[in-house]
Amino acid sequence: MKERELVIVGGGPAGMAAALAARAAGVEDVLLLERDQHLGGILNQCIHPGFGLHHFKEELTGPEYADRFVRLVKEDPAIEVSLRSFVVKLTGDRQLSFLRPGALEEVKARAVILATGCRERTREMIAIPGSRPAGVYPAGLAQKMVNMEGWIPGKEAVIVGSGDIGLIMARRMALEGVSVKAVVEIQKTSRGLVRNVVQCLEDYGIPLYFQHRISRIHGRDRVEKVDVVRVDDEFRDIPGSGFEISCDTVLVSVGLIPENELLEMAGAEMDKKTNTPASAEVNQTSLPGIFACGNAFKVYDLADSVTRDSELAGRAAAKYLGRL
Amino acid sequence: MPHDVIIVGAGITGAAIARELSRYKLKVLLLEKEAEPAFGVSKSNSGIIHAGTQNPPSSLKGWLCVEGNRLLREELAADLGLNFVQCGQLIVIFDEADLPELEAIKAEGTALGVKGMALVDRAWLDANEPNLGPGVKAALLVPSAGIISPYRYVYALVENAVKNGVELKTSSKVIGVNRIEKGGFYVEAGGQVYTTKFLVNAAGLHADEISGLAGAPSFKITPRKGEEYLLDRKREHIANRIIFPLPTKTSKGILIIKTSDGNPMIGPTAHDADDKADLSTTDAGLQEVLDGARRMMPSISKSDIIAYFAGLRPVSGKDFIIRHEDAAPGLVNAAGIQSPGLTSAPAIAVMVADLLRKHGLPLEPKEQFHRLRPRPAHLFQVPLEETRRLIEKNPAYGDIVCRCELVSAQEVRDAVKRGAVTLDGVKFRTRAQAGRCHGGFCTTRILKIMQEELGFPVTALTKRGPGSELIKEERK
Numbered sequence: 001m002k003e004r005e006l007v008i009v010g011g012g013p014a015g016m017a018a019a020l021a022a023r024a025a026g027v028e029d030v031l032l033l034e035r036d037q038h039l040g041g042i043l044n045q046c047i048h049p050g051f052g053l054h055h056f057k058e059e060l061t062g063p064e065y066a067d068r069f070v071r072l073v074k075e076d077p078a079i080e081v082s083l084r085s086f087v088v089k090l091t092g093d094r095q096l097s098f099l100r101p102g103a104l105e106e107v108k109a110r111a112v113i114l115a116t117g118c119r120e121r122t123r124e125m126i127a128i129p130g131s132r133p134a135g136v137y138p139a140g141l142a143q144k145m146v147n148m149e150g151w152i153p154g155k156e157a158v159i160v161g162s163g164d165i166g167l168i169m170a171r172r173m174a175l176e177g178v179s180v181k182a183v184v185e186i187q188k189t190s191r192g193l194v195r196n197v198v199q200c201l202e203d204y205g206i207p208l209y210f211q212h213r214i215s216r217i218h219g220r221d222r223v224e225k226v227d228v229v230r231v232d233d234e235f236r237d238i239p240g241s242g243f244e245i246s247c248d249t250v251l252v253s254v255g256l257i258p259e260n261e262l263l264e265m266a267g268a269e270m271d272k273k274t275n276t277p278a279s280a281e282v283n284q285t286s287l288p289g290i291f292a293c294g295n296a297f298k299v300y301d302l303a304d305s306v307t308r309d310s311e312l313a314g315r316a317a318a319k320y321l322g323r324l
Numbered sequence: 325m326p327h328d329v330i331i332v333g334a335g336i337t338g339a340a341i342a343r344e345l346s347r348y349k350l351k352v353l354l355l356e357k358e359a360e361p362a363f364g365v366s367k368s369n370s371g372i373i374h375a376g377t378q379n380p381p382s383s384l385k386g387w388l389c390v391e392g393n394r395l396l397r398e399e400l401a402a403d404l405g406l407n408f409v410q411c412g413q414l415i416v417i418f419d420e421a422d423l424p425e426l427e428a429i430k431a432e433g434t435a436l437g438v439k440g441m442a443l444v445d446r447a448w449l450d451a452n453e454p455n456l457g458p459g460v461k462a463a464l465l466v467p468s469a470g471i472i473s474p475y476r477y478v479y480a481l482v483e484n485a486v487k488n489g490v491e492l493k494t495s496s497k498v499i500g501v502n503r504i505e506k507g508g509f510y511v512e513a514g515g516q517v518y519t520t521k522f523l524v525n526a527a528g529l530h531a532d533e534i535s536g537l538a539g540a541p542s543f544k545i546t547p548r549k550g551e552e553y554l555l556d557r558k559r560e561h562i563a564n565r566i567i568f569p570l571p572t573k574t575s576k577g578i579l580i581i582k583t584s585d586g587n588p589m590i591g592p593t594a595h596d597a598d599d600k601a602d603l604s605t606t607d608a609g610l611q612e613v614l615d616g617a618r619r620m621m622p623s624i625s626k627s628d629i630i631a632y633f634a635g636l637r638p639v640s641g642k643d644f645i646i647r648h649e650d651a652a653p654g655l656v657n658a659a660g661i662q663s664p665g666l667t668s669a670p671a672i673a674v675m676v677a678d679l680l681r682k683h684g685l686p687l688e689p690k691e692q693f694h695r696l697r698p699r700p701a702h703l704f705q706v707p708l709e710e711t712r713r714l715i716e717k718n719p720a721y722g723d724i725v726c727r728c729e730l731v732s733a734q735e736v737r738d739a740v741k742r743g744a745v746t747l748d749g750v751k752f753r754t755r756a757q758a759g760r761c762h763g764g765f766c767t768t769r770i771l772k773i774m775q776e777e778l779g780f781p782v783t784a785l786t787k788r789g790p791g792s793e794l795i796k797e798e799r800k
């Protein structure tokens with residue numbers, strides 16, 4: 001089995017920042033594995049501005065932000081990037097198996113950084129009752145459809161959850177001529193940035209219902225309408241407060257969950273509630289020589305914070321490898 | 325040329341009948357109203373191949389269940405390359421006073437021909453099912469029960485039937501049946517009129533309507549809803565067998581179900597409904613299922629749930645209705661196929677073939693009947709070494725589309741080549757989108773592959789047929 005000094009799983013902002021920082025700290029051989037056909041991770045679909053205000057002191061879109069790192073990574077001959085490479089197995093002693101078109105490869109790493117990002121929580125995880133028609137999408141999937149493929153999923157949308165992705169997608173859909181009828185939030189306040197509430201909803205006249213939940217989705221083949229009900233402080237339905245909103249699309253934006261199936265497989269101690277490594281210190285796991293950074297370590301609001309902390313992961317790996 | 329037999333409905337019942345009839349020199353047409361087979365009751369059930377217990381020995385469904393179980397175990401699973409797992413079942417009791425009830429189930433099962441049953445005590449359960457809660461006192465072990473993917477069972481039967489000459493027409497709803505004076509029927513479906521000597525009605529929830537159209541309005545189908553909740557694959561090993569509580573009058577109770585794809589499932593509820601199209605789940609159903617499952621296994625929690633669905637059992641009285649209708653000569657009903665219909669299907673098929681023969685259809689075996697169907701390759705079912713061989717043969721097996729369930733681009737393409745025309749059809753065949761992210765990452769990629777293979781614009785692709793279009797507009 002081929003041995004590599006440092007293997008990084010995931011080529012989003014976290015994986016790229018970690019790779020560059022590890023190199024700067026003296027690591028001589030980096031293999032960066034990315035499942036997708038390009039580097040950049042989730043940033044590729046975030047075509048709105050608002051990235052880089054801290055790190056670059058200017059306002060960039062997601063792809064622009066990613067591109068700054070992609071260029072540096074590609075210029076460095078000691079970072080080998082392997083795209084369309086999907087890691088399926090990691091052991092506690094740092095053996096990795098990955099699939100790519102044409103091959104199943106195995107490598108042994110002296111250190112590993114997991115930068116596998118997040119997946120979205122789904123309709124199923126909050127158990128919205130009702131039928132299961134077409135037109136119910138995780139908001140991030142809708143973002144990918146609209147921004148990367150030019151596919152408009154519907155004509156009239158209701159958005160569940162007022163986190164940043166939900167807010168940004170409300171505006172995005174409105175800009176594409178979709179009638180966004182409401183954002184429905186079960187909590188008393190939005191988890192999103194204040195600037196997003198103002199810029200994405202208020203500027204577009206999109207109503208935001210706090211302390212409300214979708215109590216049922218209707219429609220056999222395609223979404224036809226949703227039932228909305230007001231809840232009290234204990235999230236119990238308030239009788240008589242229900243109303244309907246007709247729509248053909250429901251976008252669900254109810255939070256992110258770190259993707260740490262590999263770390264769990266390797267036998268690391270996990271915090272079951274957050275699906276992150278059980279660790280007091282940033283980027284550390286219970287396994288020696290295995291680090292986690294970016295959204296895989298914890299869910300970040302800003303890509304700039306991901307970059308900052310992931311650079312620390314690169315340095316931590318370098319230190320573990322005796323380079324610092 | 326008229327058909328010898330038209331079968332209405334490509335669920336498990338119609339599919340098994342089609343495959344059984346495809347052994348003989350007959351011209352058979354299988355008509356299905358949905359865009360694909362297995363989109364009716366046969367897609368939303370527990371996937372259990374029941375042993376046959378919990379049915380009265382005097383019932384038709386009891387005998388057919390035991391025989392259907394045997395046919396699948398001994399013949400079909402191997403012949404059709406199905407992933408059938410004979411994991412066995414336990415019927416548990418919470419009170420020693422219920423032991424006589426277990427004895428009675430055992431005696432009835434024995435009368436039906438169920439083999440190998442044994443009563444097991446708490447010590448046995450501790451050793452073999454360590455996650456059972458402290459309330460469970462004893463159980464009846466039934467080793468011949470097992471699990472299967474219900475839709476892949478249907479697809480395998482249909483593919484094999486088609487290979488043996490059966491004609492399948494999807495998106496063909498039967499809207500009219502007229503008896504021909506000299507015998508046989510005109511059947512109107514999908515804008516065409518077909519002529520047939522015999523009509524087999526396997527229309528599930530709508531079997532009463534078809535029987536009525538053909539001139540035998542002899543029964544009514546009432547839907548009985550069952551909600552089911554799937555748990556994360558991480559919980560795969562919470563149970564080693566299917567766990568049942570002691571049954572009640574209307575249902576087998578809330579079960580903990582192993583599934584052949586890994587994710588355990590809890591459910592189903594059983595409530596009579598009046599809408600044959602209402603597949604919605606409810607807050608109350610979720611609570612009932614959670615309460616029932618946690619009674620047996622307290623460690624199951626709401627946060628384990630990754631998916632849910634509801635199915636409607638086509639119920640007409642207490643038993644199946646499988647008979648020739650003398651009021652409409654040439655019509656054979658396979659109706660009221662409630663649970664255990666998935667299990668019974670191959671035995672129902674043999675019975676239906678026999679009824680057809682008795683009413684004048686000659687069953688002459690074909691010189692060449694293709695009994696075997698090659699097992700499609702699924703990465704999630706094979707060890708890594710087999711994956712390596714597959715990728716070496718065809719690089720596209722290394723091109724992963726669905727990361728939660730490990731499905732490659734090649735498997736998605738194969739699914740479309742084998743007949744999938746909808747996103748659900750791809751999901752049922754490959755498991756792509758069936759995992760914890762629900763297609764968050766792979767849906768766009770799958771739609772692109774479907775576009776390439778089918779040659780449709782993305783706006784014409786659907787979740788499960790016309791009306792369920794996924795994308796309203798494409799902008800370039």
Ligand SMILES: Cc1cc2nc3c(=O)[nH]c(=O)nc-3n(C[C@H](O)[C@H](O)[C@H](O)COP(=O)(O)OP(=O)(O)OC[C@H]3O[C@@H](n4cnc5c(N)ncnc54)[C@H](O)[C@@H]3O)c2cc1C
Binds near residue numbers: 015034
């Ligand atoms: C749907 C969605 C939308 C978002 N929108 C915004 C937004 O609008 N604005 C904002 O500031 N932040 C947004 N975020 C947050 C954003 O993800 C973070 O700021 C940042 O991109 C996280 O970087 P990362 O590198 O940790 O993760 P990611 O960017 O997600 O990168 C992880 C990479 O790992 C790869 N990977 C995962 N598993 C494997 C494996 N087994 N093998 C190989 N490769 C693998 C993935 O393909 C991916 O490229 C969004 C997040 C999501 C999930």
Ligand SMILES: Cc1cc2nc3c(=O)[nH]c(=O)nc-3n(C[C@H](O)[C@H](O)[C@H](O)COP(=O)(O)OP(=O)(O)OC[C@H]3O[C@@H](n4cnc5c(N)ncnc54)[C@H](O)[C@@H]3O)c2cc1C
Binds near residue numbers: 334
């Ligand atoms: C919640 C639940 C759990 C269950 N669990 C189990 C289990 O674990 N084990 C078991 O053995 N059984 C189980 N069952 C029962 C089993 O699912 C059914 O008995 C079986 O699927 C019935 O199959 P079918 O082919 O008769 O009906 P269906 O699958 O409904 O097939 C009938 C077909 O006919 C088509 N059709 C209807 N009308 C027309 C028309 N006019 N023209 C053309 N086509 C038409 C429909 O679209 C459909 O595809 C369960 C059922 C439910 C609801």
